[in-house]
Amino acid sequence: MPLTNRPRHWGGGYGRDMNTDTNPPQRPSDAGSRTDFWEGVHDAKDVDGVSWWQSVPGLSLGLVDSTHLAAEEAIIDVGAGWSTLTDHLLDRGFHDLTAIDLSATALQSVRDRLGDAGADVVLEVADVLDLRPRRRFALWHDRAVYHFLTEPDEREDYFASLERSLRPGGWLVVATFGPDGPATCSGLPIVRYTHEELAAQFPGYQEVDRSGEDHITPWGTTQQFTALLLRRPARASGSGAQG
Ligand SMILES: C[S@@+](CC[C@H](N)C(=O)[O-])C[C@H]1O[C@@H](n2cnc3c(N)ncnc32)[C@H](O)[C@@H]1O
Numbered sequence: 589m590p591l592t593n594r595p596r597h598w599g600g601g602y603g604r605d606m607n608t609d610t611n612p613p614q615r616p617s618d619a620g621s622r623t624d625f626w627e628g629v630h631d632a633k634d635v636d637g638v639s640w641w642q643s644v645p646g647l648s649l650g651l652v653d654s655t656h657l658a659a660e661e662a663i664i665d666v667g668a669g670w671s672t673l674t675d676h677l678l679d680r681g682f683h684d685l686t687a688i689d690l691s692a693t694a695l696q697s698v699r700d701r702l703g704d705a706g707a708d709v710v711l712e713v714a715d716v717l718d719l720r721p722r723r724r725f726a727l728w729h730d731r732a733v734y735h736f737l738t739e740p741d742e743r744e745d746y747f748a749s750l751e752r753s754l755r756p757g758g759w760l761v762v763a764t765f766g767p768d769g770p771a772t773c774s775g776l777p778i779v780r781y782t783h784e785e786l787a788a789q790f791p792g793y794q795e796v797d798r799s800g801e802d803h804i805t806p807w808g809t810t811q812q813f814t815a816l817l818l819r820r821p822a823r824a825s826g827s828g829a830q831g
């Protein structure tokens with residue numbers, strides 16, 4: 589299932605990791621080598637070498653569970669990386685699952701990990717800022733991707749992808765670093781959100797639930813996450829993201 593025209597790229601040449609960077613790289617403003625950057629991260633690291641790794645995505649699963657979505661419904665995880673969300677959704681009986689990421693390396697690891705159980709899971713190399721699916725999803729999940737969008741035009745592109753992909757009445761589960769979370773992720777600057785600030789990014793969407801956690805990284809540090817469950821109105825809204 590083709591999901592997107594083409595991956596976009598960021599201008600690159602910057603370092604690989606992590607929140608421990610003392611000299612963060614200059615964030616490029618062009619689309620040159622973003623894929624290269626994220627491929628580099630997944631190529632150079634194991635799962636326990638990235639701060640966001642968790643074997644059980646409890647925060648996300650809690651919000652997905654609270655939707656009481658039927659097992660037949662279609663779910664997309666954007667910027668899925670190595671996340672085990674798909675594994676756990678399969679365990680819950682969901683079978684129309686799609687995960688996208690810029691990193692083919694990350695998705696291949698997921699494919700290998702899922703084995704036969706995940707034979708029907710769609711894993712696509714695609715850019716969430718330019719997602720053009722041929723079908724709509726009932727739930728869009730994003731953990732630790734939206735916060736990388738530091739520019740208003742990126743957030744507008746993301747919102748446009750969301751509106752093309754999520755059916756009216758569909759659910760949005762989104763989690764970012766919270767106000768006391770790190771200022772960078774994987775060496776890149778990020779935007780930290782309160783629940784109110786994050787909800788305001790999705791005009792017209794109804795806040796259904798809010799959550800959060802202090803995520804413990806594989807090396808024992810803490811990252812504060814803000815998480816929301818939002819619902820797209822049954823009739824499509826036309827407005828863009830808030831800059
Ligand atoms: C911090 S990691 C989070 C991974 C996963 N969501 C999790 O919670 O474990 C960010 C992920 O987003 C992917 N990513 C970054 N920008 C992206 C984009 N524009 N489109 C698709 N994936 C992107 C990266 O390759 C990486 O796998």
